[in-house]
Amino acid sequence: MSNDPIYSATKKLRSRDWFEPLTAWGMCHRGWLRAEGYAEENFEGKPVIGICNSWSELTNCNSNLRTIAEAVKRGVWQAVGFPLEFPTISLGEPYMKPTTMLFRNLMAMDVEESIDSNPLDAVVLLAGCDKTVPAQILGALSANVPALMITSGPMLGSNMRGKELGSGHDLFDYINDYKAGKMTRQQISDIEGCIARSTGHCMVMGTASTMACLVEALGFTLPFGASIPGPDARRLQLAERAGRRAVEMAKQDIRPRQIITPKAIENAIRALHAIGGSTNAIIHLVAFARRLGFDLPLEHFDRLGKDTPFLVSMMPNGPKFVMEDFHGAGGMPAVLKELAPMLHGDALTVTGETISQWTAKAQPSWNREVIYPANRPIEPHGAVVTLRGSLAPGGAAIKRSAASKHLLKHRGPAFVFENYHAMLDQLTDLNLPITKDHVIVLRNAGLVGAPGMPEWGVFAVPLKLHQQGVHDLVRISDARISGTSHGTIAVHVAPEAAVGGPIGLVKTGDLIELDVENRRLDLLVDPAELERRKKDFRPPPSRERGYKKLFVERVLQANEGADFDFLVPPKLEPFPQSLG
Ligand code: FES
Numbered sequence: 001m002s003n004d005p006i007y008s009a010t011k012k013l014r015s016r017d018w019f020e021p022l023t024a025w026g027m028c029h030r031g032w033l034r035a036e037g038y039a040e041e042n043f044e045g046k047p048v049i050g051i052c053n054s055w056s057e058l059t060n061c062n063s064n065l066r067t068i069a070e071a072v073k074r075g076v077w078q079a080v081g082f083p084l085e086f087p088t089i090s091l092g093e094p095y096m097k098p099t100t101m102l103f104r105n106l107m108a109m110d111v112e113e114s115i116d117s118n119p120l121d122a123v124v125l126l127a128g129c130d131k132t133v134p135a136q137i138l139g140a141l142s143a144n145v146p147a148l149m150i151t152s153g154p155m156l157g158s159n160m161r162g163k164e165l166g167s168g169h170d171l172f173d174y175i176n177d178y179k180a181g182k183m184t185r186q187q188i189s190d191i192e193g194c195i196a197r198s199t200g201h202c203m204v205m206g207t208a209s210t211m212a213c214l215v216e217a218l219g220f221t222l223p224f225g226a227s228i229p230g231p232d233a234r235r236l237q238l239a240e241r242a243g244r245r246a247v248e249m250a251k252q253d254i255r256p257r258q259i260i261t262p263k264a265i266e267n268a269i270r271a272l273h274a275i276g277g278s279t280n281a282i283i284h285l286v287a288f289a290r291r292l293g294f295d296l297p298l299e300h301f302d303r304l305g306k307d308t309p310f311l312v313s314m315m316p317n318g319p320k321f322v323m324e325d326f327h328g329a330g331g332m333p334a335v336l337k338e339l340a341p342m343l344h345g346d347a348l349t350v351t352g353e354t355i356s357q358w359t360a361k362a363q364p365s366w367n368r369e370v371i372y373p374a375n376r377p378i379e380p381h382g383a384v385v386t387l388r389g390s391l392a393p394g395g396a397a398i399k400r401s402a403a404s405k406h407l408l409k410h411r412g413p414a415f416v417f418e419n420y421h422a423m424l425d426q427l428t429d430l431n432l433p434i435t436k437d438h439v440i441v442l443r444n445a446g447l448v449g450a451p452g453m454p455e456w457g458v459f460a461v462p463l464k465l466h467q468q469g470v471h472d473l474v475r476i477s478d479a480r481i482s483g484t485s486h487g488t489i490a491v492h493v494a495p496e497a498a499v500g501g502p503i504g505l506v507k508t509g510d511l512i513e514l515d516v517e518n519r520r521l522d523l524l525v526d527p528a529e530l531e532r533r534k535k536d537f538r539p540p541p542s543r544e545r546g547y548k549k550l551f552v553e554r555v556l557q558a559n560e561g562a563d564f565d566f567l568v569p570p571k572l573e574p575f576p577q578s579l580g
Contacts, residue, residue, distance in 0.1 A: 013250060014145070015048040018119035029119065043082040047250035049243065050120035051076075051085040052111060054132040059092030061129035061208060062152050064199035064230050071236040072124045072150065075243020081122075081250065083243065088114055091131040093208075093482075100131040101480065102452025105555070105564050106547060107132065111139025120145055122250035124242050128152025128201040128230075130483075133211040134284035137220070140256045141291045142567065146249040147256050148350040149221045150242045151212045153230035154203035154323030158194045166204035166315035166322055167196045168484035172460040173471075179428065180467060200230020203322040204315040206483035210277030211284065216332040217271035218264045219349030220256070223358055227327035249350065257292065262576050263344035265289055267355060269301055270339050271332070273308040273382025276317040276401040278483025279491060282384065287561030295572040298386040298395040298559055302519060303577070305382025310401060311338055311372045316486040317383065317401040321370050329370035333362035338374040344578070387490060389522040390530075391476070391502050391512060394494030395559040396521050398514075399481075404472040407488040408516040411524075412437040412474065416508045419444045420456045420479070428463045436465055439474040439512040443503050444540070446478035446496025447562055448552045451544065453478070453496075458485035474514055476521070478503050480558075490514060490521055492558040498540055499557070505533040 018029040033043060051072050055065035069085050076083035088110040091100035115123055123143075125136040128151050140147040158165040174191060177183045201208035212226035222242060228235045265285055272281050282301055289296035312335065314321045336343065337359045345356025365371035372378050383401035388394075400408065415438040417423035423442055426432055434440075447453045457479040461470055475489045478496035497504030502523055506512070511524040523530070544552055554564045561568075 013047055013121045015119040015121050019043060046080060046082045047121040047247050048119055049076045049081045049083045049246045049250065050115060050118065050123040051083055051126060052114065052123050052136060053085055053087055053126045054090040054128070054136065055087070055126070056090035056092060058095055059090040059129050059132065060094060060196070061092070061201035062090060062127065062132060064152050065126045065128065068126055068150060068152065068236065068239045071239035072126070072243040075240040076247055079244040079247035081247035084120070086114055086118070091129060091135065093130050098450055099452040099454035101454065101562065102548070102551060104131040104135045104562070105551070105567065107135035108138035109567070111136050112142045115139065115143035115145050122146035122246040124246050125149040126152070128208060130207040130211065130280065133208070133215060134287065137215070137260070138287060138291055138563070141260060141288060144255050144257050146246070146254050148242055148246060148249065149215050150225060150239050151201070151215065151221065153200045153228050153232065153235045154209055155196055155200040156198040156229055156231060157203060157322040157324045158197040160190060160194055164315070164320045164322070165191065165195050166484065167202035168206055168482060169204050169315050172458070176460050176463065176466050179463060198229070198231045202484060203324065204484050205276055205278070205312065205317060207278040207280040209323050210272065210275065210281050210483050213275050213277065213332050214268040214271055214281055214285070217268045217336060219259050219347055219355055222351065223333050223362070224327070224331050227323055227331035229324050229327065245350065252352065254348070254350065254352065258348055259350055260288060260292070261347065262289065262292070262294055263578070264347045265296065266304060266578055267343045267347055269304045270308045270342060271335065272384060273305045274310060274335055274339055275312040276310055276314070276383035276399070279384055279397040279399050280480055280483060282386065282397050283492065283558050283562050286559070287563045289575055290561045290563060290568045290572060293569040293573055294575040296575040298397070300575060300577055301384065301386050305384065308339070308342065308382045309374050309377030310379040310381065310383045311335060311374065311377050313370055313372065313378060316484055325367070325370050329367035330363055330365040333358065334365040334371050337362040337364060338371070385516055385519060387516070387519050387521040389520040391506070391523040392493045392521045393502065394557055396490050396493045398488070398490045398516060400516055402486040403488040403516070407472060407474050407514070409514065410439070410474050411511060411513040412439045414439050414441045414506050414508055414510045414512050416441045416443070416506055420450070420454070423459065427460055430464045432462050432464055434462050434465065436468070436470045436473055439476060439514070441503065441506050441512070442475070442477035442479060443497035443506070446498055447555045447558065449478065449496055449498030449540070451548060451552050453480050453558065453562065455480050455482045457481040457489050457491040458487060476503070476512065493521070494557045494559045496557065500534070500537050500539065502530065504537060505530055
C-alpha cells in the first residue's frame with residue numbers, strides 16, 4: 001500500500017473496499033485484475049479511474065472515442081491513477097429505430113449500475129451522439145461517484161460546390177428537390193459523401209452540439225470541451241488533461257451532484273437560449289433536475305429566456321457556420337463570458353474552479369459574426385420557447401430561432417395525420433387537399449404512442465406545396481425534432497395522444513392557433529365538444545414486450561423529463577428558481 005501522504009490526507013477511496021481486504025474476496029479482486037496482466041503495483045493504493053466508453057461502430061458519431069479513451073488513460077497514468085475502460089450500451093442516432101430516445105433511460109441505468117457496482121473512484125464519461133450525453137449524465141447523477149465528461153467533438157465542416165453543408169441540415173429539402181427533378185442521383189450521392197465528413201458528432205447546432213455546449217455550461221467538462229473538433233489533436237490533449245483531472249477529483253471527492261446543481265441547471269438554460277440550442281435539451285435538463293429531486297417547470301425556461309440574449313449564429317439558426325467556426329470564435333468560454341452577469345458565478349465546475357473563475361479567464365469572441373456581444377445580440381431574448389394552451393395543457397416547445405417569422409402567430413385549419421407512416425405515404429400525393437394555411441397535426445408519435453418519441457416532428461413540406469414554392473408551414477406533434485431541423489414546428493405536445501391528450505381529439509378542419517409571443521398553442525373547439533370526443537378515447541392496445549413494455553408502462557411525459565417514474569425520487573421539491 002502506498003505511503004504517499006497525498007492519499008493519507010484524503011477520504012478513503014471506494015475502490016479500497018475491493019482491493020484492500022485480506023479476505024477471500026480481496027484475493028479474488030486483486031487476482032482477477034492481475035489476470036489482465038497488471039502487476040499489483042499498478043493498482044495498489046491508487047485511485048481507480050473508470051473510462052465509461054460509449055464507442056460503437058453502430059454509433060458513428062462516437063467512433064473516435066477509443067482513441068480518446070487512450071488519451072484519457074495516458075492522463076490517468078501521468079497522475080498516478082489506474083485506468084479501467086468499460087463499455088455500456090451505445091445509442092447511435094442514424095441507425096437505431098424507431099429512436100434512440102426509447103433507450104436513453106436504458107443507457108442511463110446501464111451507466112449508473114456499471115459505475116455503482118464496480119471498484120471505481122472516479123469516472124471519465126465518453127459520449128457524443130445526441131442521447132449518449134444525457135444518458136451518461138443521468139447515470140452519473142444517480143451513481144454520484146466523482147465524474148467528468150469528454151465528448152467526441154464536432155465533425156469538421158463541409159463544403160460542396162461553394163455551399164456549406166451542415167450534417168443533417170436540409171436533408172428533406174435535398175430529397176424533395178430530387179423528387180421534383182431538380183437534383184440528380186449523382187448530386188445526392190455527392191452530398192452523402194461529404195455531409196458527415198469526419199469523426200465526431202453532427203457539427204451544426206443540433207442536439208449533440210447543444211448537449212456538449214450545455215455540459216460545458218454545467219461545468220461538467222473542461223473549458224472548450226464542447227467545440228474542439230472531433231479529429232483535432234487538441235481534443236486528445238483535452239482528454240489527457242481530463243484523465244489527470246479525474247485522479248484529482250477522486251482524491252478531492254468532487255461528485256456530480258456538487259457540479260450539476262439547480263444553479264448549474266439555470267446556467268445551462270441560459271446557455272441553451274444563447275446558443276439557439278435544440279428543443280431536445282429541454283427534456284434532458286428537466287430530467288437532470290428531477291433526478292436531483294426538483295420539479296423544473298417548462299415555464300422556467302421561458303422566464304430565463306426573456307432576458308437571455310440569443311448570441312450564436314450557426315446552422316440551423318443561421319445560413320452558415322458550424323461548430324468549427326464556433327470554436328475559432330471562442331467557443332463556450334466566449335459565450336459564458338458574455339452571459340457572465342446573469343450566470344450563477346459561484347457554481348462549481350469539475351476543475352475545482354467556479355464558473356466565474358472560468359469566465360474571468362475567458363477571452364471575448366474573436367468573430368462577432370458567429371458569437372455576438374450581449375449588448376448587440378441577434379435577438380434580445382432566448383431562442384427556445386415553451387408553449388401551453390388547450391392543445392398542450394402539459395406544455396410544448398418551439399425553436400423560435402429556426403421558425404419562419406410570418407408563422408409565429410398563425411391561425412389555421414388542422415390537417416390531421418393519425419400516425420407517422422400514414423403521413424409519409426400521403427406527403428407526396430399531389431392531390432392532397434392541403435394549403436399553406438393549414439396546420440399539420442401529427443399524433444401518436446409520442447413516448448407511449450410511437451413508442452419513444454422519435455424525431456418525427458420534422459417532415460417534408462407536402463410535395464404539392466413544395467412545388468408551389470412553400471418551404472414552411474406550421475407543424476405540430478407529440479414527437480420531437482432533431483436539433484438540426486428548421487421550420488415552424490411545435491413539438492413535445494403533452495399529454496400525448498396515446499395517453500388521452502387533446503392532440504388526440506383534433507379533427508381535420510378544427511381551428512388551431514399558434515401564438516409564440518403569448519406562449520399559446522390552442523385548439524379552438526368548444527370545450528363541451530372536446531368532452532364529448534374524449535368519451536370516445538380508448539388507449540391503444542400495447543403490443544410491446546421486454547424493455548419496450550417496461551418503457552411504455554413506466555415512462556413519464558415529455559414535460560416531466562421522459563424519465564422512468566422509478567428512477568425519480570418519489571417526492572419532488574419545487575425547483576429553487578432564482579427569478580420570479
Ligand atoms: Fe450522432 Fe447527429 S447523428 S450527433
